[in-house]
Amino acid sequence: MRSSGEITLIDYGAGNLASLEGALDRLGLPCRRAATPDQAALRGPIVLPGVGHFESAQKSLRERGWWLALPEFVAEGRPVLGICLGLQLLAEGSEEAPRASGLGLIPGIVRRLGPGVKVPHMGWSQVRQHHAHPALPDPHGGWLYFVHSYALEPSVETIYTADHGRPFAAIEARGNVMGFQPHPEKSGPAGLLLLQSALAWMGASVPAQAVPCN
Amino acid sequence: MPAKRIIPCLDVKQGRVVKGVQFKDLRDLGHPVDLARRYNAGGADEIVFLDIAASLENRGTRESWVREVARELSIPFTVGGGVSHVEEARSLLRAGADKVAVNTAAALRPALVSELADAFGRQCVVAAVDVKRDPDLEWRVFLKGGTEPTDRSALDWLWELNDLGAGEILLTSMDRDGTGEGFDVQLLDLASQLPIPLIASGGAGREIHFLEALEHGADAVLAATLFHEGILPIPRLKAYLAQNGLSIRI
Numbered sequence: 001m002r003s004s005g006e007i008t009l010i011d012y013g014a015g016n017l018a019s020l021e022g023a024l025d026r027l028g029l030p031c032r033r034a035a036t037p038d039q040a041a042l043r044g045p046i047v048l049p050g051v052g053h054f055e056s057a058q059k060s061l062r063e064r065g066w067w068l069a070l071p072e073f074v075a076e077g078r079p080v081l082g083i084c085l086g087l088q089l090l091a092e093g094s095e096e097a098p099r100a101s102g103l104g105l106i107p108g109i110v111r112r113l114g115p116g117v118k119v120p121h122m123g124w125s126q127v128r129q130h131h132a133h134p135a136l137p138d139p140h141g142g143w144l145y146f147v148h149s150y151a152l153e154p155s156v157e158t159i160y161t162a163d164h165g166r167p168f169a170a171i172e173a174r175g176n177v178m179g180f181q182p183h184p185e186k187s188g189p190a191g192l193l194l195l196q197s198a199l200a201w202m203g204a205s206v207p208a209q210a211v212p213c214n
Numbered sequence: 215m216p217a218k219r220i221i222p223c224l225d226v227k228q229g230r231v232v233k234g235v236q237f238k239d240l241r242d243l244g245h246p247v248d249l250a251r252r253y254n255a256g257g258a259d260e261i262v263f264l265d266i267a268a269s270l271e272n273r274g275t276r277e278s279w280v281r282e283v284a285r286e287l288s289i290p291f292t293v294g295g296g297v298s299h300v301e302e303a304r305s306l307l308r309a310g311a312d313k314v315a316v317n318t319a320a321a322l323r324p325a326l327v328s329e330l331a332d333a334f335g336r337q338c339v340v341a342a343v344d345v346k347r348d349p350d351l352e353w354r355v356f357l358k359g360g361t362e363p364t365d366r367s368a369l370d371w372l373w374e375l376n377d378l379g380a381g382e383i384l385l386t387s388m389d390r391d392g393t394g395e396g397f398d399v400q401l402l403d404l405a406s407q408l409p410i411p412l413i414a415s416g417g418a419g420r421e422i423h424f425l426e427a428l429e430h431g432a433d434a435v436l437a438a439t440l441f442h443e444g445i446l447p448i449p450r451l452k453a454y455l456a457q458n459g460l461s462i463r464i
Contacts, residue, residue, distance in 0.1 A: 018310030022285030052335050120337040120381055122411055123216030123433070124259060124463040143217060143463040145290060147312070147337045164216070186290045186312065188254075 004205035005044025007031035012050075012060040020049055020083070023185035027196050029204045037069035045202035046070070046078055050085030051147070054110070055097035057085055067103070074105055079176040079202035082106075087172065087179030088150060096150050105177045108169070110150045117165035120149045127160040127170045127182070135178070135201030136160070136171065142190040144170065144182035151181060178202070217463040218455065219259040219434035220424075220448055221413060222441040224249055226295070227267045229275045233442060243442065246279045250287050253441075257448040258289060259463055262315065262340075262384070262436060265295030266359070273302070277309045284310020292340050300329050307334060315384060317342040318357040321364060321371070324378055331379025340413075341380035343371060345401070346388040353401060360388050369404055376408050383408060384436065387416035394419025397427040397435075406431025421446065421454045428460055 007024060009017055011033040024031045031047075034040045048070070050057050061067045074080055082090040091102045094110035102110070113119045124143040132138075136159060144162070151168035154161045160171035162181070172179040178198055184191035224231045224246065231249050232240040243249060246263060253261055263283070265276055280293055293306050294315025303314040320327050320341060330339045345368040348354035353368035372383055385405055387398035397417045406412050414432035418424060424435045440446045456462040 016284070016307055016310050018281060018284040018308070019287070019312070022310070023288060025285065026288075051337070117215070118409055118411055118433070120410075121216065122337055122382065123219055125216045146216070147290075149337070183290075185288060188288050192288055
């Protein structure tokens with residue numbers, strides 16, 4: 001078990017945090033937004049959300065100091081969860097921005113989906129578990145919601161995969177770093193369960209009484 | 215292939231969900247959050263909210279219910295109605311909408327679609343198109359809630375929307391809308407050649423109509439009255455579609 005704390009949501013202007021905050025609120029998990037690393041909670045998981053373009057997200061994270069701070073947090077043992085583009089940014093790089101690098105906290109390259117399938121991959125897809133993980137329930141062929149045009153190539157260590165024309169990494173976990181390609185906050189009860197299990201394992205503190213998250 | 219999606223559509227006026235025929239005799243169905251919560255629990259895969267009386271004055275109202283809906287829903291939702299520039303879309307997305315739908319404003323100024331796609335990614339941009347069969351154009355595009363004909367052929371416009379950066383098409387057959395006679399499957403056959411997802415709307419009356427639309431290339435089906443009136447509960451529809459071999463989230 002890790003030391004518990006408030007969830008830090010990295011706020012770097014890439015996509016809406018409202019839905020994620022709403023989901024955490026309903027789970028009774030307190031969180032705070034942090035535009036820069038000095039605003040992060042002292043303990044507890046750091047969540048890197050994101051929609052949009054790889055390169056512009058990378059640029060905003062650099063400007064706000066997160067690009068250098070995230071690997072340091074990880075080295076100190078802080079748990080980090082990337083969601084959607086957040087997962088892709090944790091990888092080594094992406095075809096979406098061949099000249100920019102990723103954070104390299106999860107091995108592998110993000111590649112464009114297709115050809116032969118509709119892109120973006122938008123909707124509910126079933127995930128398959130390849131390894132057991134203490135933080136992640138067996139999805140039993142559960143459906144999760146995806147919206148993306150690029151995806152991380154799966155490896156032998158990938159925990160869950162999904163398919164869109166070809167298999168891709170849906171959930172990755174490397175030590176204290178985890179990445180979700182689907183949007184757990186948009187994936188109905190299955191997604192909420194996933195979010196809750198992952199964040200609890202990462203040490204999110206569960207208060208006696210739910211605190212609104214703003 | 216992702217699951218085929220079932221999408222209820224809610225018309226909103228001044229922060230209330232309403233129902234009427236051709237926007238007349240509006241009946242109050244409740245607050246958007248209450249209906250959203252009900253559909254969230256009832257198996258909807260996504261929800262579309264169309265603000266039918268969008269205006270400058272009620273933007274604040276809209277943002278506040280969008281924010282409330284976002285906090286309650288654990289499925290994606292789209293908001294449309296009078297969105298005509300990037301900043302307006304930004305405020306909706308920031309309030310928690312997953313996608314914005316554009317219709318008339320995009321037809322009047324097609325660059326809007328590329329601006330939205332550049333600013334937020336094409337996955338956030340739903341292009342809504344209302345069409346009617348036509349002797350000259352096969353299907354003609356109509357604007358302003360179907361009241362104003364244009365010179366555009368529907369299929370040309372759909373491909374243009376794809377090129378401009380639309381992430382998804384919400385295609386309504388005005389010929390079928392409200393008839394309950396089934397979707398215009400010929401239109402769906404043609405429109406589903408697009409490389410982006412297609413939501414079919416207009417004409418749903420029975421379970422088999424949804425099956426037909428999805429077998430004719432639609433990625434999602436949208437309906438309003440059937441779901442709101444409880445004539446066809448979504449769980450029953452989904453069970454039927456799954457029994458018929460479609461990939462459905464149950």
